[in-house]
Amino acid sequence: MTKEPLEDDGKGIGFFERYLTVWVILCIIAGVAVGQFLPAVPETLSRFEYAQVSIPVAILIWLMIYPMMAQIDFSSIVNAGKKPKGLIVTLAVNWLIKPFTMFFIAWLFFTVIFSxxxxADLASQYIAGAVLLGAAPCTAMVFVWSYLTRGNAGYTLVQVSVNDIILIFAYGPIVMLLLRINNIxxxxxxxxxxxxxxIIIPLAAGYISRVVLIKRKGLDWFENVFLKSAGKFTIAGLLLTLIIIFSFQGDVxxxxxxxxxxxxVPLIIQTLFIFVIAYVWAQKWKIEHSVAAPAAxxxxSNFFELAVAVAIALFGLNSGATLVTVVGVxxxxxxMLFLVRIANKxxxxFPETRLVKVKGH
Structure with a gap:
């Protein structure tokens, strides 16, 4: 008999990740304070730009994204056909449903209900930020959600790896299409x-370092030493980026x-709506819970680090679009912790779970 997961003990989710909302609020306060009382800081940072991309922020964002990309094992994709239903749910929701429902819900609230x-000009930017969030499926935190719902870790890796491949080719066209509909x-x-x-540079760096380090040090060292150490840079990069963003966003x-x-409001509604679609679909299809929960x-959840990065590159640090992506964080x-609890209860x-052994896990 298997033990029920401990929903509230925080096992599997680090201290910083568990209280990420608290850190974000503190970063908002710190960033606004910097912008108001030390305006020379954002003024100086704004000078270091290339092709509208802030170089200091780009470096911090690479620190955020690289450790996540290093987790991806593309060799696991060969196992994608073992349980195709879970993969179909994930891919259909991420690429055929989610970006478009995010656009519609954001448009409805920002231009109609909250008009x-x-x-109007700010509403358009808010919609753009929501689009950038909705088109970027979660890459890293989903491993935590999978653990907390006692998901099949190997299959979760397959799902994330396939989504990352699609992300390279689909993210740009979907974003451009929806922004054009929004007259941007x-x-x-x-x-x-x-x-x-x-996407491409950190993904390539993550893959190369993964292959090289596993070959030299072994998989156990890579997962239990390197990734845990590198993960600290993700948190540090995220928090410092947020402080910089809010130093520019202070007046707003x-x-x-x-x-x-x-x-x-629309971000929360979209999140709940998508979870219901994916989770109920998986249940109706009689997919095992260890696959269904991570698929949902x-x-x-969103790859909010990517959304923040692209919003800054496209619209600037002090834009409404960037603000929306940060509220997403x-x-x-x-x-998501609330939805984990629902999934566990x-x-x-769902049918009884029978774990599938995936090579390397």
């Missing part, structure tokens, strides 16, 4: 530069604090 509170035309070369900088926050709450979590962790809805 008395949000100017982004040059292709700007999108292409963002994909190269924040102080003049429109109510907007943070307004932005959070991948579709529900703010709401995601507590909301509804385990009996």
């Amino acid at each position: 008395p509170f949000i100017p 035309v982004v040059p292709f070369d700007t999108i292409f530069l963002s994909i190269v900088l924040f 926050i102080l003049n429109n604090p109510f907007h943070i709450g307004l932005i959070a 979590m991948i579709g529900t 703010l709401v995601e962790v507590p909301l 509804t385990r009996h809805w």
Whole structure:
């Protein structure tokens, strides 16, 4: 008889990740304070740009994204056909449903329901930020959600690896399409530069270092020593990036604090909506819970580090689009922990789990 996962003890999720919302709030306060009382800091940082990309922020974002990409084992993709239903749910939700429902829900709230509170030009930027979030499926934190729902770790790796391959080719066209519908035309070369900088380069660096280090040090050392150490850079990079962002966003926050709450509403609704679609679909298809729960979590959560990076590259540090992606960070962790609890309490809805052994795990 298997032991039920401990939903509230935090096992499997690090201290910083578990309280990420708290750190984000502290970064908002610190960033706003820097912008108001030390304006020379954002003014100096704004000078270090190339092709509208902030060099200091780009370095911090690479520190965020690289450890996540190093986790991906593309050799696991050969096992994708062992349980195709779980993969179909993940891919269909991530690429055929989620970006478009995110766009519609954001448009509905920012331009219709909240129109008395949000100017039209700012609403357009908010929609753009939501699009950048909705088109980027989760890459790293989903391993935590999978662990907390007692998911099949090997199959979760397959799902994430396949999604990362698709991300390289699909993210740009989907973002450009939805932004164009929103009357925002982004040059292709700007999108292409963002994909190269924040997807292809860290993905290639992660893959190469993974292969080299595993060959030299072994898989156990790589997973238990290197990745755990590198993961600290992800948190540090994220928090420092947020402080920089909010040093530029200080006036926006102080003049429109109510907007943070307004932005959070459609993001929360979208998250719950996508979870219901993926989770119920998996249940109706009689997919085992160890596959179904991670499949739903991948579709529900976002690769917010990538969304933040692309928003900065396309629209700037002080844009409404960047603000939306940061609010996405703010709401995601507590909301996903809530959905983990739901998944664990509804385990009996699914067929008995029979784990599939995936090579290397």
